Amino acid sequence: MLRVLVAPLFLFLLAPVILVFPLSLSADSFLAWPPSGWSLRWYAALLHHPGLMAALRNSAILSVVVTALALALATPAALVIARVAFPGRETLFALLTAPLLLPTIVLGLALLIIFAGRGLLGTWTGLVLAHLLITLPYALRVLVTALGGLPAGVEEAAASLGAPPATVFRRVTLPLMLPGVAATCAIVCLVSFDETVVSLFVVGPRLTTFPVALFRYVQSRTDPLVAAAAALMVLFTLLVVFIADRTVGLRRAMGR
Amino acid sequence: MGGGLRRPRFSLRGPLPLTPSLKGRGKADLPSHLWLLLPAVTANLLVFLWPMLNLATLSFRDSASGGALLPGFSLATWAGLLTDSYYAELVVDSIGVSLLITALTLLCAYPIAWFVHRAPDRWRNLLMVACIAPLLVSAVVRTYGWLVILGDHGLVPGLLRALGFAHPPPLVFNQTGVVIGLTEVLMPYMILSLLAGFGRLNPTLEEAAASLGARPIAVFRRIILPLSLPGVLLGCLLAFVLAASSFITPSLLGGGRVPLLATEIYDEAIVTLNWPVAAALSVVVLAVFGVALVLYGRLSHAVA
Numbered sequence: 001m002l003r004v005l006v007a008p009l010f011l012f013l014l015a016p017v018i019l020v021f022p023l024s025l026s027a028d029s030f031l032a033w034p035p036s037g038w039s040l041r042w043y044a045a046l047l048h049h050p051g052l053m054a055a056l057r058n059s060a061i062l063s064v065v066v067t068a069l070a071l072a073l074a075t076p077a078a079l080v081i082a083r084v085a086f087p088g089r090e091t092l093f094a095l096l097t098a099p100l101l102l103p104t105i106v107l108g109l110a111l112l113i114i115f116a117g118r119g120l121l122g123t124w125t126g127l128v129l130a131h132l133l134i135t136l137p138y139a140l141r142v143l144v145t146a147l148g149g150l151p152a153g154v155e156e157a158a159a160s161l162g163a164p165p166a167t168v169f170r171r172v173t174l175p176l177m178l179p180g181v182a183a184t185c186a187i188v189c190l191v192s193f194d195e196t197v198v199s200l201f202v203v204g205p206r207l208t209t210f211p212v213a214l215f216r217y218v219q220s221r222t223d224p225l226v227a228a229a230a231a232l233m234v235l236f237t238l239l240v241v242f243i244a245d246r247t248v249g250l251r252r253a254m255g256r
Numbered sequence: 257m258g259g260g261l262r263r264p265r266f267s268l269r270g271p272l273p274l275t276p277s278l279k280g281r282g283k284a285d286l287p288s289h290l291w292l293l294l295p296a297v298t299a300n301l302l303v304f305l306w307p308m309l310n311l312a313t314l315s316f317r318d319s320a321s322g323g324a325l326l327p328g329f330s331l332a333t334w335a336g337l338l339t340d341s342y343y344a345e346l347v348v349d350s351i352g353v354s355l356l357i358t359a360l361t362l363l364c365a366y367p368i369a370w371f372v373h374r375a376p377d378r379w380r381n382l383l384m385v386a387c388i389a390p391l392l393v394s395a396v397v398r399t400y401g402w403l404v405i406l407g408d409h410g411l412v413p414g415l416l417r418a419l420g421f422a423h424p425p426p427l428v429f430n431q432t433g434v435v436i437g438l439t440e441v442l443m444p445y446m447i448l449s450l451l452a453g454f455g456r457l458n459p460t461l462e463e464a465a466a467s468l469g470a471r472p473i474a475v476f477r478r479i480i481l482p483l484s485l486p487g488v489l490l491g492c493l494l495a496f497v498l499a500a501s502s503f504i505t506p507s508l509l510g511g512g513r514v515p516l517l518a519t520e521i522y523d524e525a526i527v528t529l530n531w532p533v534a535a536a537l538s539v540v541v542l543a544v545f546g547v548a549l550v551l552y553g554r555l556s557h558a559v560a
Contacts, residue, residue: 002367002370002371003371005367006367006368006371009364009365009367009368010368010386012364012440012443013364013368013386013387013390013440013443013444014386014389014390015401015405015440016390016397016398016399016400016401016402016404016405016440017389017390017393017397017398017401019401019404019405019411020397020400020401020404023404030409031403031404031407031409031410032409032410033404033405033409033410033411033414034411034414072295073295073296073299074296076292076293076295076296077292077293077295077296077297079289079292080289080290080292080293081293084289092293092297095300095305096296096297096300098304099304102308102542102545103497103500103501103518103541103542103545104501104503105501105503105518105521105522105538105541106308106311106501106521106538106541106542107304107307107308109311109521109525109534109535109538110307110308110310110311110538111303111307112525113307113310113311113314113531113535114306114307114310129302129303130303132299132303133303133304136296136299136300140296190392194394196394196395196396196504197503197504200503200522200526201525201526211394211396214394214396214397214400215396215504215508218396218399218400218403218508219507219508222403222407226397226400227400227404230394230396230397230400230401233393233394233397234393234397237392237393238392241392
């Protein structure tokens with residue numbers, strides 16, 4: 001009885017993602033279902049679309065740079081927040097993760113106004129800063145959760161045996177928190193790669209990201225080219241999640 | 257995914273936590289560690305706090321036609337916003353549509369969440385992945401999927417034509433499309449919240465009620481529904497604030513014909529270049545968020 005109700009609801013939930021795969025193989029020159037024939041022409045069109053390919057390269061570079069920077073900024077802060085009980089710790093953590101709770105449309109507008117007067121719109125610096133705003137809270141939350149799940153006793157043991165703090169971090173904490181670091185990399189990389197709304201406000205005519213280019217493409221015309229791009233994006237996401245899960249175990253890394 | 261997704265554990269009373277609690281640990285030797293916080297705090301001040309405060313103050317500036325900001329403090333933007341019935345309608349419409357989407361999301365998500373909660377362990381992992389997977393897919397992609405399904409040459413109008421409707425009603429570039437698309441986009445958040453709420457249910461309670469002669473409907477109404485209310489409230493809060501502030505889906509499925517708060521902010525900021533109005537509308541969005549949070553706090557206190 002419940003199954004009869006749940007099956008169409010699951011279909012409703014998954015249909016838009018599943019449908020892009022067959023549609024990406026359409027031979028039609030416009031968006032139509034069912035396709036009148038099958039071909040790989042839209043994958044070829046995607047590979048030969050200079051704008052989208054440049055945007056894809058930008059997004060790939062951006063997500064790698066942002067991942068490295070987010071990790072470098074968030075790891076020291078996460079160590080202090082997870083390890084030192086100082087007054088105002090909850091408030092500081094709330095402030096640092098607040099962008100996660102606020103609408104991206106508001107965050108994007110706030111950055112647009114600041115960036116516009118300083119020549120940061122449509123620049124790499126601006127894009128990296130915008131993506132740090134979005135990804136730092138994720139990095140902090142994942143790292144703090146991961147550190148909170150580690151046994152603190154071993155660090156104290158190493159320290160009491162005479163290891164200086166830097167050695168404790170390098171030889172004990174860092175190896176233990178590696179799964180958390182890997183999960184952070186996977187999540188920050190995906191969030192940065194998928195980020196659309198904030199990017200929309202700070203991109204420029206010469207520098208744009210893949211999701212923004214796709215958004216603009218869907219706005220201007222609807223043909224199966226976006227389905228090919230979408231299918232590749234879904235496969236890329238699955239690949240990142242699969243690798244992260246196989247190498248470190250995402251759930252273990254999330255501290256659950 | 258290997259291993260097993262354990263159900264989240266929460267205390268039996270009180271609202272579901274929005275943020276993880278920090279366990280106290282270690283000595284309070286902050287001064288020697290303070291510098292470790294500096295990079296993250298600096299970044300936060302630079303890209304978050306300063307731009308947000310600047311945004312709030314910008315709504316108290318006035319702009320000349322053409323977008324140039326006039327110097328000095330002014331209430332002209334707010335006065336214009338509050339007296340123009342277009343903006344009043346915009347806010348009311350946005351809240352109304354968001355409430356409708358929240359209700360539909362809850363209706364569609366509740367059976368799924370219940371089914372996943374009751375599924376045998378080996379199925380639950382797979383079903384959880386199916387529920388969470390759409391979250392990992394870009395909103396642009398999922399919205400594009402809805403254009404494929406609902407568009408004029410799409411799946412649903414095609415089916416309707418095959419069933420004999422010569423002129424199926426347009427399902428995209430209007431409010432119908434926005435509501436359908438956003439409902440689907442927000443379902444995973446609702447499902448996850450509901451599952452967190454169901455985690456508090458004790459199956460022995462249902463069995464006890466059933467063994468005492470309560471019919472399934474009564475068990476649901478008297479036991480399951482009340483105990484799952486904290487999850488319902490959290491899911492509704494998330495769905496509402498996300499619906500009220502989402503941009504990609506309303507923009508693509510509305511085709512510029514369904515003005516909502518988020519699309520209006522974007523248009524004012526990028527097309528009209530009226531930043532004070534865009535800033536004031538952002539403050540309105542944040543105020544709507546605040547009211548929703550307060551209501552959530554009150555209601556979850558009441559059901560606990």
